[in-house]
Amino acid sequence: MEFVGIVGSLRAGSLNRQVALAAAELCGPGTRFTLYEGLAGLPYFEHDVELAGPPAPVLELRARLAAADAVLIACPEYAAGMSGVLKNALEWVVGGGELVDKPVAVVTASPAVTGGERARAWTTETLRMMGADVLPESMSVPKAGTKLKDGRVADGALREQLRGVLAAMEAAALRRAAQRGE
Ligand SMILES: Cc1cc2nc3c(=O)[nH]c(=O)nc-3n(C[C@H](O)[C@H](O)[C@H](O)COP(=O)(O)O)c2cc1C
Numbered sequence: 001m002e003f004v005g006i007v008g009s010l011r012a013g014s015l016n017r018q019v020a021l022a023a024a025e026l027c028g029p030g031t032r033f034t035l036y037e038g039l040a041g042l043p044y045f046e047h048d049v050e051l052a053g054p055p056a057p058v059l060e061l062r063a064r065l066a067a068a069d070a071v072l073i074a075c076p077e078y079a080a081g082m083s084g085v086l087k088n089a090l091e092w093v094v095g096g097g098e099l100v101d102k103p104v105a106v107v108t109a110s111p112a113v114t115g116g117e118r119a120r121a122w123t124t125e126t127l128r129m130m131g132a133d134v135l136p137e138s139m140s141v142p143k144a145g146t147k148l149k150d151g152r153v154a155d156g157a158l159r160e161q162l163r164g165v166l167a168a169m170e171a172a173a174l175r176r177a178a179q180r181g182e
Contacts, residue, residue: 001173003033003166004068008075008086010040015109015144016074022153023072023107023162031170033072036064045091058092065098069177070169071132074107075123077116082123090126100131103172105165106138109148115140133176137168 005020017035024033041057049055054062065071075086093099106123108116117140124134139161141147147155153162 001031001069001170002067003027003031003070003072003169004064005033005035005072005074006039006086006089007035008039008073008083010085014076015111015141015148016076016107018148018151019107019109019141019144019153019162020072020074021151022148022159023074023166026159026162027166028170031166036061039085039089042085042089042092045088050092050095054092054096058096061089061092062096062098065093065102066096068102069173070103070105071099072105072107072165072169073123073127074109075116075119077108077110077112077114077119080118082119082126086123087126090130094130097131099127101176102132103135103169103176104132105135105169107141107162107165109141109144111143111145113142115142115144133172135165135168135172137165139165 007017007020009016027033075082108120110116127134147158153159
């Protein structure tokens with residue numbers, strides 16, 4: 001099974017990146033979890049450019065998502081919403097349709113006690129508009145700085161929650177494959 005992670009933060013020490021990397025480590029042997037690293041290289045979304053032919057970085061993003069059985073988005077909350085770089089990437093995917101019916105888990109990690117739940121709500125709304133199957137196991141991680149140490153999950157409860165998210169991604173991907181007769 002192929003899982004792709006998208007981290008909506010460009011920061012080297014990103015908490016959300018650490019969450020995504022921790023999720024990748026928790027995957028079982030039958031699953032390959034890779035991070036999409038091209039977010040910073042995407043041009044700003046421009047519909048005229050899309051109609052003329054999407055540029056190579058956009059085609060790469062679309063191909064990565066098309067090949068994924070499920071997607072995990074880990075995104076910070078900036079000014080009560082998802083990060084601009086993530087929204088830009090999602091705008092490029094609307095026209096491609098790669099997330100239609102695709103299982104997507106949304107995780108937001110924040111130092112705040114709210115865990116970035118407003119960004120999760122917004123990301124969920126956008127993804128649903130795009131036709132994605134946003135999983136109910138999606139979650140926010142409050143006080144994330146206290147639960148992640150040196151790029152690893154230092155909190156047993158968070159580790160179990162992430163395992164639950166991954167299990168839901170796998171179950172949804174299997175259901176989708178069965179429905180499509182794959
Ligand atoms: C400009 C700016 C706006 C922010 N707005 C919010 C916010 O609305 N809600 C929140 O929980 N955290 C907010 N934060 C804090 C981020 O959640 C925090 O910096 C987080 O660590 C960023 O994610 P990352 O660690 O994955 O890069 C903001 C930070 C910055 C720099």
